[in-house]
Amino acid sequence: MSEQTITVDIWRGREDGRFQTFEVPRMASQTVLDVVTYVQRNLDPGLSYRFACRVGVCGSCAMTVNGKPRWTCRTHVDKVAGDATGGRLKIQPLRNLPVIRDLAVDMAEFFEKWTQAKAHFVPTKTRDDDFQQVSPDDPQRKEATAGIECINCGVCYAGCDTVAGLASYLGPAALNRAWTLVNDVRDGGQADRLKAISGVGGCQSCHTQQTCFELCPKHLNPTAAIAGLKRATVKALIKGDL
Amino acid sequence: MTPAKAETLEWLVQRVTAAILAVCVVVHLAVIVIAVQGGVTAAEIVGRVAGSVPWLLFYSVFVIAVALHAPAGLRNILRETTNLGKRQTHWIMALVCGVILVMGFRAVIGLYGLEA
Numbered sequence: 137m138s139e140q141t142i143t144v145d146i147w148r149g150r151e152d153g154r155f156q157t158f159e160v161p162r163m164a165s166q167t168v169l170d171v172v173t174y175v176q177r178n179l180d181p182g183l184s185y186r187f188a189c190r191v192g193v194c195g196s197c198a199m200t201v202n203g204k205p206r207w208t209c210r211t212h213v214d215k216v217a218g219d220a221t222g223g224r225l226k227i228q229p230l231r232n233l234p235v236i237r238d239l240a241v242d243m244a245e246f247f248e249k250w251t252q253a254k255a256h257f258v259p260t261k262t263r264d265d266d267f268q269q270v271s272p273d274d275p276q277r278k279e280a281t282a283g284i285e286c287i288n289c290g291v292c293y294a295g296c297d298t299v300a301g302l303a304s305y306l307g308p309a310a311l312n313r314a315w316t317l318v319n320d321v322r323d324g325g326q327a328d329r330l331k332a333i334s335g336v337g338g339c340q341s342c343h344t345q346q347t348c349f350e351l352c353p354k355h356l357n358p359t360a361a362i363a364g365l366k367r368a369t370v371k372a373l374i375k376g377d378l
Numbered sequence: 379m380t381p382a383k384a385e386t387l388e389w390l391v392q393r394v395t396a397a398i399l400a401v402c403v404v405v406h407l408a409v410i411v412i413a414v415q416g417g418v419t420a421a422e423i424v425g426r427v428a429g430s431v432p433w434l435l436f437y438s439v440f441v442i443a444v445a446l447h448a449p450a451g452l453r454n455i456l457r458e459t460t461n462l463g464k465r466q467t468h469w470i471m472a473l474v475c476g477v478i479l480v481m482g483f484r485a486v487i488g489l490y491g492l493e494a
Contacts, residue, residue, distance in 0.1 A: 301458030334382035336464070340389035341454070369386045378383045 142217060144171055146183065147228040150235045155226070156180075168201050168208040168216065171225060172239065185239035192353065195287030198294070199239050200228040205294040207287075207353040230294035246290050249306045254332040255313035258325030268322045280319040283312045283361050285354045292348035292358055304337030308348035308358035311339050315361035318368055330365075330372045339365040388450050395447035402440040428492040437489075441482030449474045 142162050145155040160174050169187055176183040187197035192210040199208050202221050217225050233241040250256075261268065270277050292308040293299055299307050314333050317323050333339050339362045348358040372378045379387075413422065427433040449471040456467045 298458070331380070331382040334386050336381055336385060336457075338382070338385060340385050341457075343454075366389065369382075370390050373383060373386045373390065378380070378386055 142171065142213060142223065142225060144175065144225040144227060146172070146175060146239070147235075148183075148238055150237060153235070153238075162213070166213045168199070168206070168211045168213060168225065168227065169197050171213060172199075172208065172227060183239070184237040193287065195289035198230055198289040198291050200230060200294065202226050205230055205291040205351055207289050207291060210353060230290055232294050232296065232299045233290065241290075243290060246293055246307070246309070247288075250288075250310045250313065252332060253306045253310040253314045254325055254329040255310050255317060256325075257317060257320065258323050260322060260324035270321060274321075276319040276321060279364065280316040283316045283356055283358070286312055286356060287354060289353065291351050291353055295347045295351040297345060297347065298341055298343055302337060302341055305341050306333060306337055306339075308342075308362065311342070311365060312348075312356060312358040312361040315364050318365065327372075327377055330369055331378060333365055334369045334372075334378060339369065342366075388453075391446050392450040395443040398439065398443040399447060402436070402443060405436065406440070424489065424492050427489045429490065434486065434490045437486040438483070441479065441486060445475045445478040445482065448478060 140162055141159045144158045144160050146158060147153055148156045158175050158179050160171050160179075163170070169190065172183070172185050173187075176185065185197070185199070187209060188194040190197075190209045192207060195207070197208045198205055200206075201208060201211060202216050202225065206216070208227075213225065217223055227239060229235045229239050229241045233243065233246060236242050272278075272281070286309055288309060290309070292312075296305075296308055298305050311333060314329055317329060318326060342359070342362045344359055344363070346359045349356075349360070352358065369378065413426075416422070427437075452474055453467050453471050456462050456470065462470070
């Protein structure tokens with residue numbers, strides 16, 4: 137890399153693709169997404185990748201950057217292309233998901249598992265009922281609040297070795313969402329949800345390696361959420377609700 | 379039994395036996411460290427465990443905990459590293475459990491029954 141440019145190796149094609157090398161001008165406060173966007177707009181318009189908001193809200197721009205899954209719009213080049221990487225960037229699609237082309241992966245399986253985990257709110261009240269009072273200090277509400285800011289970027293799913301080894305594993309994101317709902321007093325789908333997240337590939341398959349916790353760009357702790365689910369399923373088992 | 383129940387029960391058994399094994403292994407290592415001080419001999423081992431009901435109970439619990447704990451972990455490894463189906467891993471688990479129980483109790487009861 138010269139002082140004015142950075143060398144970037146970008147994955148091209150599907151699973152059986154190859155790296156293509158580009159030289160991209162360096163700029164102050166440049167993000168990895170800026171680099172990919174520069175390549176697509178100036179060097180190779182055929183480059184496929186996915187992004188939307190560019191400010192860390194939508195969760196669509198996650199890629200593997202120098203070996204680790206990251207949200208590229210909030211990842212500064214300065215932070216990831218240091219001396220340890222020879223000042224280079226290596227950008228690949230997310231792991232554990234089928235590659236559509238270049239840096240775009242098929243997220244269908246990720247969201248299907250969200251559905252399998254019954255990680256959706258099941259209302260119990262009608263418009264005629266009064267508002268449910270939930271104190272922010274309530275211990276259950278605190279558990280839900282701790283995990284609620286997930287942006288579905290798939291970084292935890294791509295980083296999880298259990299997902300890599302066990303195809304049916306629901307993954308940290310879906311289980312984290314399920315845990316926020318287990319702690320939602322307004323929700324009416326608890327029994328079905330605990331059954332859905334307890335089978336083969338459910339919360340018990342987690343090895344507590346905490347990669348999801350380490351990598352989550354929103355600093356959530358899916359491992360703690362999964363530990364909570366394990367306790368909840370044991371309680372349900374003892375009560376005969378599973 | 380539904381898969382949800384079976385999976386949760388297996389996880390619970392694995393965790394409970396892990397807690398039991400943590401204590402058993404500490405006792406086991408302590409006995410080894412103490413026993414080797416004067417040099418280990420067959421007579422010394424037989425003198426300690428033969429006819430001893432407390433040691434019989436301790437090693438029986440130890441063997442049962444291992445027989446339940448190890449197959450559960452082995453099944454997780456098989457699931458993640460092989461393409462074996464549910465039925466196959468189930469039978470491998472049952473076989474490993476049986477082998478540990480038979481070999482373990484053969485040793486435990488054998489030593490208990492020896493003349494001190």
